[in-house]
Amino acid sequence: MSGSTIIFYLLAALTLVSAVLAVTTRMIFRAAIYLLFSLIGIAGIYFWLQYEFIAAVQIVVYVGGIVVLIIFSIFLTQQAGDELPKQKMGRQLFSALAAFCGLALVLLQIAQHAFVETGGEVVAPTVANIGNQMLGVNDGGYALPFEVVSILLLAALVGCIVIALKSKPEQT
């Protein structure tokens, strides 16, 4: 058992345990913090897989952006110390059963399926390679999706402002 294996298992454990806690704890602020840890664990897995750029993006966007956003919204809508109301037992059981069955089904499929490697030369996911292909207009270039996503982001930006804008009382 090498060091790297141990690190992987630790990261996996961190991710899953924090995720479970994030969806079960009844303190909403803690849930957000557990989510944060879970996301960091995933970022760690990306690092472990040597996808440093994705890992960095994960940390910047999720940890630095989304989680902060979530925490802000908690502050805006919730008394921080309150406990969340308890969900009905039947609903919890049913959800757990459904999730478990789904998981079992998926794992069964994964176990049964023979994955085939394509082979070929390994392309290192360096920032240079990513940058070239991301803005490339040749075959396999992602310039068009990139632009589409940028427009989507702009639309989301405008949409957020419009939705959250406090509507003035109508002047009649």
Place this chain on the structure above:
Amino acid sequence: MMEPGLYHMLFISATLFFIGVYGFFTRRNLVTMLMSVELVLNSVNLNFIAFNKYLWYDKMDGLFFTIFVIAIAAAEAAVAIAIIINLYRSHNSIDVENAEELKY
């Protein structure tokens, strides 16, 4: 314990996915439901990266999909939170059970 590989990654991702699903079903607070959705999205990202790493290492398509999913997730989270805040303003609560006017 064996050397981690594709199956480990898929296990983590599947588990994370169904944790997210479970959370989505049991939580009543909209913000925590949003967190569950983030977990689901992350499991998908992990899946993409894992396949890219172990099966299609001669390409970077999985990586790009991950990047785009992250971008879209960010937009989605922003819009969702805007909606949540708006809902809070009108209902003074962000409990899903209080926001069910849209029915038969």
Place this chain on the structure above:
Amino acid sequence: MPGLPLFWRGNEGEAIMPNATYIALIPLLPLAGFLMLGIFGRKYFKNTSGVIGTTLLLISTVLALYTAYGYFFEYGKIDGVYQKLIPLKYTWLQFSEGVSIDMGIIIDPISVMMLVVVTFISLMVHIYSLGYMKGDERFPTYYAFLGLFTFSMLGLVISSNIFQIYIFWELVGVSSFLLIGYYYDKPSAVAACKKAFIVTRFADVGFLIGILVLSFYAGTLDFNTLIERLTSAESTEFKTAVAASFMGMSALTWGLVLVFIGGAGKSAMFPLHIWLPDAMEGPTPVSALIHAATMVVAGVFLVARLFPVFAISSPDALSLVGYVGAFSALIAAVIACTQTDIKRVLAYSTMSQIGYMMFALGVSKYGGEDGLGYTASMFHLFTHAMFKALLFLGAGAVIHYIHSNEMKDMGGLRKYLPITHITFLIACLAIAGVPPFAGFFSKEEILLAAYQSNQSIYWVALITSGLTAFYMFRLYFSIFWNREAHVHGEHKGEGGFAMMMPLVLLAIGAAAAGFIPFGHFVSTDGARLETEFHLMFSIAPVALGLAGIFIAMWLYKKASDKPDKIASSLNGLYKAAYHKFYMDEIYMFITQKIIFNLIGRPAAWFDKNVVDGLVNATGNGTKDISETIKGLQSGKVQQYAIYFLVGVIGLALLFIYWWN
């Protein structure tokens, strides 16, 4: 009108075409009047609508006379034979090669004659109505309807296409319906217009099927082509039409019989006559125009239009026309003797006279001297239009004065209504066939034609002519003589100039129209037909007519109980005739008891229970199902998510295990 010649002279030997513009204007002017008065009348022409309608019709009449003059004296004749000219033909709906609905104008002796008759009578009625309908609430509407009717009738007579005639035929029916129901606040008028519409509609179904049969076998809808193809024994169309048979009659005969059913419905032939007496609920000038002089003779005109086909190709159908006509003439005359409503007497008299025209066609043959019946029929149509319109307008003047239709309210009016009295007498003499008035000449010709070809019809006609004289003079004496008049204090006189002028003009027509040598103009083949009068032959009908007149005089000139005594001695027959031989009751029995009970009720049951049941079951089923499953639409986001997840997992399983 410079630049618009009356006709175009073709090259040597070619047919000469009249100028269609003049002729087209004849029906179009009343149409313009209808549109103008119908749309704007109530608002802008409240008081002037009568004058407008009359003026337009006056122009039409002048043009019609002009056309008639041109046709009969200037260009219609080639080598002594009147031609069938088609100055205008516009293909409107093309169905297939050769089969098309055209809008055209046909100019031949009968259509030109009808143009003159219709415009002239219509003009008289228009003028008369100026006085008669004065002060009526819906004056412009009345004139609009008159315009519509005149347009339709004129369109009918100049139709060059059998389908065109059908279109105008229905238009005429509609305007008749509108005018009968003109006093729509009177329940009897509403019932009458409904009855007229339904009965004629019912007959028109026969007409339509007849058109389809004829046009199917002839391969055309055009009159000239149709007649040509169905009368020449060599043509393939004729052979197939005669060869195809159904229930023992050839397809051609069936087609003609069906067409005749349509004509019989419009012309009130037995047994489709029941609407005509009720149609008298309309304003009296309308009865004069539509239900005496013009529309009701449309059936006669139709048979005359197709006469070559009837006469040459299907003598069976033609003899049916003859017997139906003769029977109707007799039965209507008998009923007319017993009625007390003066308009109903006139209505049955109309039916009887149309019966005359019909059987005159029925006994006629095609060509030369044998075509006397055809000429006589058209002649009688012409003279009848004059004196019957006059009778109705006279009756209208009487009703206008008395405010009643019943004979018992009248009597001794000759002093109060001198002009009406004289003109009415002329008309009665004319219809009774007393020389030298118009009816004498036409009736003599009819009787002669009947005598020459069918003795039984001749005797029926002879009896009918005696009856005609009797009931007309019964009417005349009851109105103008009989007991002393008991007129109310307020005297309005006879009605103004507008009402008297048409009476006088028509009286002149009724007195003098008989002197027109009709055979010179109208005959089966267009050639000149000399009609001569045999003095010996005329003795019987004239004597019979005079006898009828004297009997009527003896019974009705002075008020007495003689008529009642005779009526009671003839108890059964009188009663039956008074009740119109129970035709209405028979119709009611057939429709109510048989058709409604045996067909209508089961159909209604089926509709209510099966058809409606199915529809309701579908609706209720959908509603019930929705009611049950609407709980799914709970508004709870998480429930939706569960459905979604279950659905996705189900689909995934489906794809994985079942797809392969």
